[in-house]
Amino acid sequence: MSPLILPPQATQVGLAVDVAAFAMHAGELQVLLIRRGELPHAQTWALPGGFVQPGEELHEAALRELRTETSVSLEPRHLEQFFTFGEVGRDPRGRIVSVAHLAVLPHGTVQARAGGHTVGAEWLAAHTPPALAFDHQAILDRAIKRLQLRLEYANLALEFLPDTFTLPELQTVYEAIGHRELDKRNFRKRILAAGILTPCGERRSGVGRPAQLYRRAKGTRTAAL
Amino acid sequence: MSPLILPPQATQVGLAVDVAAFAMHAGELQVLLIRRGELPHAQTWALPGGFVQPGEELHEAALRELRTETSVSLEPRHLEQFFTFGEVGRDPRGRIVSVAHLAVLPHGTVQARAGGHTVGAEWLAAHTPPALAFDHQAILDRAIKRLQLRLEYANLALEFLPDTFTLPELQTVYEAIGHRELDKRNFRKRILAAGILTPCGERRSGVGRPAQLYRRAKGTRTAAL
DNA sequence: CCAAAAGTGTTGTAACTACACCCATGT
DNA sequence: ACATGGGTGTAGTTACAACACTTTTGG
Known part of the structure; x- marks a missing residue:
């Protein structure tokens, strides 16, 4: 099958991943949030995420974002794509489609990262998060629903524990x-x-x-x- | 929030939708398949689908593909995004990410369309389909699983009947x-x-x-x- | 002996499975 | 009358919810 040119009506969009990473701490379900260092929504809390790079698989991108944007030191115990958010107006920079992922990490160290993208990362209460950038509240809501489903369906609970x-x-x-x-x-x-x-x-x-x-x-x- | 330029590392990809549309006929679960009129995979059976157009929502694109590429005369009774297929090598034309949708149509007329994209459309047995283009067999498998889940979970069965x-x-x-x-x-x-x-x-x-x-x-x- | 956390049994109810015969109609 | 498809009931089992007290340890 020889490579062909894409048809003219093919929409070129930005392809991103966002990750809702959960862990337990002190009897509370927590989600990993970062503070954005860049516009738009600078200084606002958001889910870790970013653009998929050429030749990179979706789950690889999710892993990379988890690691570099937040300096998470642990491998996720579970990583799963759960919904794709592609509404036209969801990002002011243009048409950006985000494949949202659900991750489970055993609660471990996270270094704040003072780089260009991120000025900090923290575990915060998943059920009562601060105001989030973009449509990340909707993504988080859906992630929690999915997590609840998986809890009964797979035996995902063990992944939260040592x-x-x-x-x-x-x-x-x-x-x-x-x-x-x-x-x-x-x-x-x-x-x-x-x-x-x-x-x-x-x-x-x-x-x-x-x-x-x-x-x-x-x-x-x-x-x- | 002022519109910004996308960062340089943002991957531009082709954004597509594919639709697994199901209906009942003669006591059999059938899926709507088209015969491709273009390369790659010309003359091969495939799920209806195509590129999302600028400014078009994902579910709108799914509806449009269902209607124009297959001339389905009926509104779907159910339409739901269920998984995004974005593997690097899934399409020989380049990086094309497809948001797969599940649709339920009450079994109705489908006109074959002899245009550029499609040289025919038919309802075929969903559990024993012919060889399919791209990764469409994997998409179909996942669609059937999701349909089975929904059957018990929502009362989706009624959507198949008058x-x-x-x-x-x-x-x-x-x-x-x-x-x-x-x-x-x-x-x-x-x-x-x-x-x-x-x-x-x-x-x-x-x-x-x-x-x-x-x-x-x-x-x-x-x-x- | 007291505080703190872990452990244990019974009973009712609702949901599901397996299973075989009678009923209403058209020819 | 018979062929065709529609309709019905019971008994056993299993899964889940509600509920309160005893056991083991450290201080």
Whole structure:
């Protein structure tokens, strides 16, 4: 198949990715936000993102933005495209289409970056974020919905935790993402019945009864759609 | 916010939409395919689609392609973006990103179009399609999965049928999309218990006992995600 | 012995599965 | 009368929600 010229009516647009990266901290679902260093919307909070480079795959671009624009030191545990935002007026610079991605990072260090694009990066409460640039509030809303779907559907909750964890910890992940409280006994029954966890030792964490530690059972990888 | 120039590293790409349009016919789930009239992949079956025009919204482009490239005479009952395919090598003409859409049309007339882009359009079996151009087989696979999800999640099945229909007809929609047989009694219980149908007269269709007709109950619009 | 956190069982209800026969019509 | 398609009920099982007390540790 020989390369051809694109037909004249083919619209040339800017192709971008934005990433809603989530993590748990202190029992709260947090999202990684940056403070923009450039116009438009300079000084405003926004999701990390930027333009896809020539020859770069969409998921590679999402990874790169996550790393360079925010100096995230960890590999995401989950990365998934979830919606494409292409409304004509969404960016004042012109027609820019953004393929939005959902990422899960185990809560780790983020260095603020004082470069041209970004003047800082922070984990902030995902359910009550500050005012966001462009249509990023809509992107975040949709990302949270998708995350809630995935939580039940795949076993994505484990990606928020270290290798070994206790059931109460896992429960707070479900509660923070679902944004509602769960019954301890029913939660345990449900999770243990699913058979995706194997016990491994216990943890003595100061005061209170020690908790059973669990790890993901062998052969139970997260099943993305 | 004043309009700015795009940064130099912004990738200019071709922006396209493709549409997987489904309908029921003779108890079979069918998808609308066209035969390409142009290179690349001339004479090959493909999903209807094409480039987004300047100032045109994504869903508008999907509608336009559905109408002009295939001369579909009906409004789609459902139209939803479901995934964006942007792999670097997916189109030999260059970097072309396609926002794939899922549509449901009540089975209606389609005129073949002998123009530049298309030399024909037909409804073909969705589960056993012919060889398709580009990565359209992957797009179709994903569209069917999404359709199956939506079937349970929203009440999308009604969109495949005319205003009034019988329960056996509705059951064949579920069976064709889910690609498996269902128990008649359980199906009826489930659907009637959901309370989304109201009876309205009966239908005498030749031989056999007349069937109860139903229509969608007032105030039960399809809830898309 | 008190505070703090982990752990545990029962009961009711709703939803789903499997399964086989009778009913109304046209020819 | 028979062929064709439409319609019906029961019993077993499973999944989920509601609910309060006991156990183990550190101070």
